[in-house]
Amino acid sequence: xxxxxxxxxxxxxxxxxxxxxxxxxxxxxxxxxxxxxxxxxxxxxxxxxxxxxxxxxxxxxxxxxxxxxxxxxxxxxxxxxxxxxxxxxxxxxxxxxxxxxxxxxxxxxxxxxxxxxxxxxxxxxxxxxxxxxxxxxxxxxxxxxxxxxxxxxxxxxxxxxxxxxxxxxxxxxxxxxxxxxxxxxxxxxxxxxxxxxxxxxxxxxxxxxxxxxxxxxxxxxxxxxxxxxxxxxxxxxxxxxxxxxxxxxxxxxxxxxxxxxxxxxxxxxxxxxxxxxxxxxxxxxxxxxxxxxxxxxxxxxxxxxxxxxxxxxxxxxxxxxxxxxxxxxxxxxxxxxxxxxxxxxxxxxxxxxxxxxxxxxxxxxxxxxxxxxxxxxxxxxxxxxxxxxxxxxxxxxxxxxxxxxxxxxxxxxxxxxxxxxxxxxxxxxxxxxxxxxxxxxxxxxxxxxxxxxxxxxxxxxxxxxxxxxxxxxxxxxxxxxxxxxxxxxxxxxxxxxxxxxxxxxxxxxxxxxxxxxxxxxxxxxxxxxxxxxxxxxxxxxxxxxxxxxxxxxxxxxxxxxxxxxxxxxxxxxxxxxxxxxxxxxxxxxxxxxxxxxxxxxxxxxxxxxxxxxxxxxxxxxxxxxxxxxxxxxxxxxxxxxxxxxxxxxxxxxxxxxxxxxxxxxxxxxxxxxxxxxxxxxxxxxxxxxxxxxxxxxxxxxxxxxxxxxxxxxxxxxxxxxxxxxxxxxxxxxxxxxxxxxxxxxxxxxxxxxxxxxxxxxxxxxxxxxxxxxxxxxxxxxxxxxxxxxxxxxxxxxxxxxxxxxxxxxxxxxxxxxxxxxxxxxxxxxxxxxxxxxx
Amino acid sequence: xxxxxxxxxxxxxxxxxxxxxxxxxxxxxxxxxxxxxxxxxxxxxxxxxxxxxxxxxxxxxxxxxxxxxxxxxxxxxxxxxxxxxxxxxxxxxxxxxxxxxxxxxxxxxxxxxxxxxxxxxxxxxxxxxxxxxxxxxxxxxxxxxxxxxxxxxxxxx
Ligand code: SF4
Ligand code: SF4
Ligand code: SF4
Ligand code: FES
Ligand code: FES
Numbered sequence: 001x002x003x004x005x006x007x008x009x010x011x012x013x014x015x016x017x018x019x020x021x022x023x024x025x026x027x028x029x030x031x032x033x034x035x036x037x038x039x040x041x042x043x044x045x046x047x048x049x050x051x052x053x054x055x056x057x058x059x060x061x062x063x064x065x066x067x068x069x070x071x072x073x074x075x076x077x078x079x080x081x082x083x084x085x086x087x088x089x090x091x092x093x094x095x096x097x098x099x100x101x102x103x104x105x106x107x108x109x110x111x112x113x114x115x116x117x118x119x120x121x122x123x124x125x126x127x128x129x130x131x132x133x134x135x136x137x138x139x140x141x142x143x144x145x146x147x148x149x150x151x152x153x154x155x156x157x158x159x160x161x162x163x164x165x166x167x168x169x170x171x172x173x174x175x176x177x178x179x180x181x182x183x184x185x186x187x188x189x190x191x192x193x194x195x196x197x198x199x200x201x202x203x204x205x206x207x208x209x210x211x212x213x214x215x216x217x218x219x220x221x222x223x224x225x226x227x228x229x230x231x232x233x234x235x236x237x238x239x240x241x242x243x244x245x246x247x248x249x250x251x252x253x254x255x256x257x258x259x260x261x262x263x264x265x266x267x268x269x270x271x272x273x274x275x276x277x278x279x280x281x282x283x284x285x286x287x288x289x290x291x292x293x294x295x296x297x298x299x300x301x302x303x304x305x306x307x308x309x310x311x312x313x314x315x316x317x318x319x320x321x322x323x324x325x326x327x328x329x330x331x332x333x334x335x336x337x338x339x340x341x342x343x344x345x346x347x348x349x350x351x352x353x354x355x356x357x358x359x360x361x362x363x364x365x366x367x368x369x370x371x372x373x374x375x376x377x378x379x380x381x382x383x384x385x386x387x388x389x390x391x392x393x394x395x396x397x398x399x400x401x402x403x404x405x406x407x408x409x410x411x412x413x414x415x416x417x418x419x420x421x422x423x424x425x426x427x428x429x430x431x432x433x434x435x436x437x438x439x440x441x442x443x444x445x446x447x448x449x450x451x452x453x454x455x456x457x458x459x460x461x462x463x464x465x466x467x468x469x470x471x472x473x474x475x476x477x478x479x480x481x482x483x484x485x486x487x488x489x490x491x492x493x494x495x496x497x498x499x500x501x502x503x504x505x506x507x508x509x510x511x512x513x514x515x516x517x518x519x520x521x522x523x524x525x526x527x528x529x530x531x532x533x534x535x536x537x538x539x540x541x542x543x544x545x546x547x548x549x550x551x552x553x554x555x556x557x558x559x560x561x562x563x564x565x566x567x568x569x570x571x572x573x574x575x576x577x578x579x580x581x582x583x584x585x586x587x588x589x590x591x592x593x594x595x596x597x598x599x600x601x602x603x604x605x606x607x608x609x610x611x612x613x614x615x616x617x618x619x620x621x622x623x624x625x626x627x628x629x630x631x632x633x634x635x636x637x638x639x640x641x642x643x644x645x646x647x648x649x650x651x652x653x654x655x656x657x658x659x660x661x662x663x664x665x666x667x668x669x670x671x672x673x674x675x676x677x678x679x680x681x682x683x684x685x686x687x688x689x690x691x692x693x694x695x696x697x698x699x700x701x702x703x704x705x706x707x708x709x710x711x712x713x714x715x716x717x718x719x720x721x722x723x724x725x726x727x728x729x730x731x732x733x734x735x736x737x738x739x740x741x742x743x744x745x746x747x748x749x750x751x752x753x754x755x756x757x758x759x760x761x762x763x764x765x766x767x768x769x770x771x772x773x774x775x776x777x778x779x780x781x782x783x784x785x786x787x788x789x790x791x792x793x794x795x796x797x798x799x800x801x802x803x804x805x806x807x808x809x810x811x812x813x814x815x816x817x818x819x820x821x822x823x824x825x826x827x828x829x830x831x832x833x834x835x836x837x838x
Numbered sequence: 839x840x841x842x843x844x845x846x847x848x849x850x851x852x853x854x855x856x857x858x859x860x861x862x863x864x865x866x867x868x869x870x871x872x873x874x875x876x877x878x879x880x881x882x883x884x885x886x887x888x889x890x891x892x893x894x895x896x897x898x899x900x901x902x903x904x905x906x907x908x909x910x911x912x913x914x915x916x917x918x919x920x921x922x923x924x925x926x927x928x929x930x931x932x933x934x935x936x937x938x939x940x941x942x943x944x945x946x947x948x949x950x951x952x953x954x955x956x957x958x959x960x961x962x963x964x965x966x967x968x969x970x971x972x973x974x975x976x977x978x979x980x981x982x983x984x985x986x987x988x989x990x991x992x993x994x995x
Contacts, residue, residue, distance in 0.1 A: 188891075194891035194893055194894070195893065196893065197891070197893035197894055197896065197897040198897050198901070199896060199897055199900045200900045200901070201900070201901045209893055210881065210891075210892040210893045210895075210896040211878055211881075211892075211896065218893075445889075
C-alpha cells in the first residue's frame, strides 16, 4: 500500500506525536492535550501572532516562534513549558497588565475576597470590588491565573479613555483592551463588514471605526460577533454585563425571521441571560443577526410579561384562575354562532401550537375561521408571495450560485447571516446585483445597483423579464443609464448557470406588490433562477402546513380537498362537512365586521369596538391600549416551550424549552387543549408536543421525530388559492398640494404582533416603528430637527409622526415604518407635510 | 482630486499588487505629495478610489509617522527620535530647532514655512543624529549645521 505522505511526526515536550501537514504547532499541541496559553488566537479566525503568549522553543531555532503562526514540520522538536519560556510569558503578560486597569487580576486579597464575600460588611467587601463585567469569564484573567502572575513590576499606565456607551446593545471600554485584534479579524474576515480597524499605534493604538464615527454611523450590523470573541471585558453586551457565567446552554431555533438560525441560549438560575450563535453548518454557519443575538434576552425577560390570566371590563382588570377563564370562554363560545366566531393566530407560533389552534376551531367550533396575521402583512400580494415562496431553494444555493440578484432586501439588521453568505460568495467572485430604491448595505459593493424611483420597482423587474426574453426595453420612463444597467443584469443572469433571486420584504406593501412578485416569478422562469423568499415571519411555512388559514387544511391542502377532509374526519372522529369559511383577518379591519367571539393568539390589530363582542387576547405582553380585550391569557415564550418551526426553506427545526414560563403562563397548545377538554371535546388529550406531532405526521408526510432531528427539508407543494383583498389603487404623482411621496412599509421586526421596539431598548434605535424618515435637505427646508413631530396628510389619511433624518432617504420621498394596521392605500401616496404645533 | 495623469499612475500602481489594499500606501504618498497632508476627505477619497474600507486607510495613515493628518509647513523637519538617534542626540536636535524657530513636535511656524515632526528610524542610524527635510536627509547633525540649514532654507523661502 502506498505510504500516506500527508502525515508528519514531531516531538512536543518529549512526546512523539503525528499530525496532518499544514497544522500549526499550536494545533498539534492542542490535538495532543498539551495546553499552550493563547490570547489573540481564536478558532474562527486566522492566526495573528500578536500577543506572543504562545511562544515555544523549537530546537535549532535561535528565537522563540509563536506556536499559533508557525507551521509544524516533520522531525521538529518543540518544548512548550521550559522555565525560560514560562518566565518570558509572565514578563509579556505583565506588559499587558501594566496597561490593563482591572487590579483584581493581581490583588493581594484575591482569594480571601471570594471567600469572605458573603459576610456582612461594607459594600466593597461583600460584593468584591469587581471592575470588569467579564469577571469570571475573562480569558486574560484565566491566563494570568494559569501563569501564576501575582505582581506587576512595571508602572501602571491608565489610558483614561471614556467608555463608549452611545451605541445600542453593547458598550466598549478600551481601557481594558489588549489589542489582540480578534474583533477586527471577526468583523473583517468572517462578517466581511469592515467596520473595525486598528487606529494609531504604540500606546495610542485603539480599535474602532474610521474617524470619530459611532458604530451605528459606520454601518455596523450589531451582529455582536466581535463582542462574542473579545477575550476581555472591553466589548460587553449591555444586557449581559455582570451576569457571570451561565449554568447551562440550550440549542433552539431563532423566532425572529424565516431564516431560522440555530441559537445557543445561555441559562442561569432558570433565566435566559444571553443568546449566541450555535455552531451550525446548515443554516447560519455560526452567525446571527442583531435580533437573534441581542433581542431575545430582553424580549423574554421583560418584567411586564403577563403572569396570570385576567379579566377586563370597563377599564378595570382583575386576575382570574385558569379554570374561571376557561369557564368564561366556554360560556361565550356556547352562545356564539360558528359563522360569527373567529381565531387570529400569529405565524410566530410553533407548528404544534398552530395545529392545535386550527383543530380547536374546526372540531370544537365547527368553523374554518382561523387566520394568520401574516395575511395583513402581505396585503394584496399575499397569494403571489406564497406562490413565489413555494419555489424556495435551500440557503446553500447562495454558496453555489454564480450570480445573485437581491430585490428589496437590506441585510443590515435583518437576515444579516444571508448578507454574510452573499459577501462570502462575492469574495469567491460571483456577480451580485441589487434592486432597491434606497441606499442600503449592498448598494455600494454590488456589481450593479438598480435604483428605481420609489414604487417603480416592479417596472424594473418587468424590464428584466423582457430583456431576458430577448426583447428590447424602450420604456422612456426608465432613465437611460438604468436601462444600460438593466441590460447588463439581464445578460449576466441569463448567462449564469445557477442564479439565485433573493426577495426581501421591502416593497411588499406597495400597491404594485402583486405585479412585482409576479414579475419576479417570470424572471426566475426565464433565467432559470432559484428563488429564496426569506419571509419575515419565522413560521409562515408552518402556518400553511398546519392549516391555520380558512383556505387550508393541515398538510397545506385546500379546504375543498374532499379526500383530505375525509382523512381528517376519520382522524379526528368528527364531521367536517358544511363548515363556514367566509371570514378572514382582512374582515376585521372592515366596518361591517361584527363577530360574536374573537380569539387572538398573538397580535390583534386595532379594530372598532363592535368588530367583536367578546375578545380573548393570549400573548406574552399585555394588549395595546387600543385593543379591546375582555380576557387576557398569559402564554409561554418560544424559549419556554418545546415544538418545531419550518423555516423559509421548508426546513423543519426544533424549538426547545430552556426555562419555565413566568407566573402560571402556559404554552399556547396547552392552553387550547385544556380549554377544549374543559368544554368536553375529544381529541385534545395531548400532554406533550411529541403527541401532537405524532398526529400531525399522519396527515403530513415527513413530519416525524427523526426528520426533525435531521433538520430535513419537507417535500411540500402549495397549490391553494388564497383570497386577497387590497384595492391596488393606482399611484398618483405628487402635486403642488401634496409635494412629497410617502411610502409605507410594515415593520417586519415584530414578534407575536409586538414591534421589537416596544420591548427591546436597542431596537428602538435600529428599527423604530411609527417614525417618518426624511432626507436632510427636506428637513432643513421644513425647519425640522430629529425627533420633531410632523403632520402628514394625504388623500386618504392624516397622521402625526416623529421624524428621523436619514442620510439614505432620497429627496422628496418620505418613508414610514408602521404596523400592518396603520397601512393605508394608495401606497405610495402623495402627501403634504408640516411641522406639528407643539 | 487626482488628475487624469495621476489616475493613470494609480492604475499602474494597482497593477503591481494582487489586491488593492496593497496599493494604499503608494496612493497615500501621491496624495500627500500633492496636498502636503492627508485630510479626512483625503482618506475617504483614497478609500473610494481603491474600493477598500475607509477603516483600513485610516488605520494606515494613523499608524505611520510619515503620513501627516494636519497641515504641514513648506519644509517638513522630520527628526528621527528612534534608538540610535536618541542616543546620539535627537533631543539636542529638537532643542536647537525650538531655540531657532520656536516650534516643537507637531507645530508649524506662523508663516507656514516650517513644521516639525517626530520620525521613526529612517534607516540612517550610522550617521545619527539625523533628520529628513521633505525628502532630503541631513545627517551627523550638530547645533551649528542645524542653524546653517535653517538659515539656508529661510533664505530660499
Ligand atoms: S457588531 Fe458585527 S458588524 Fe458591528 S463591529 Fe462587531 S462584528 Fe462588525
Ligand atoms: S476590543 Fe477585545 S477583541 Fe478587540 S482588540 Fe481589544 S481585547 Fe481584543
Ligand atoms: S437572520 Fe432571522 S433567524 Fe437568523 S438570527 Fe436573525 S432573525 Fe433570527
Ligand atoms: S496566540 Fe499566538 S501570538 Fe497570540
Ligand atoms: S534611529 Fe534614527 S535613523 Fe535609525
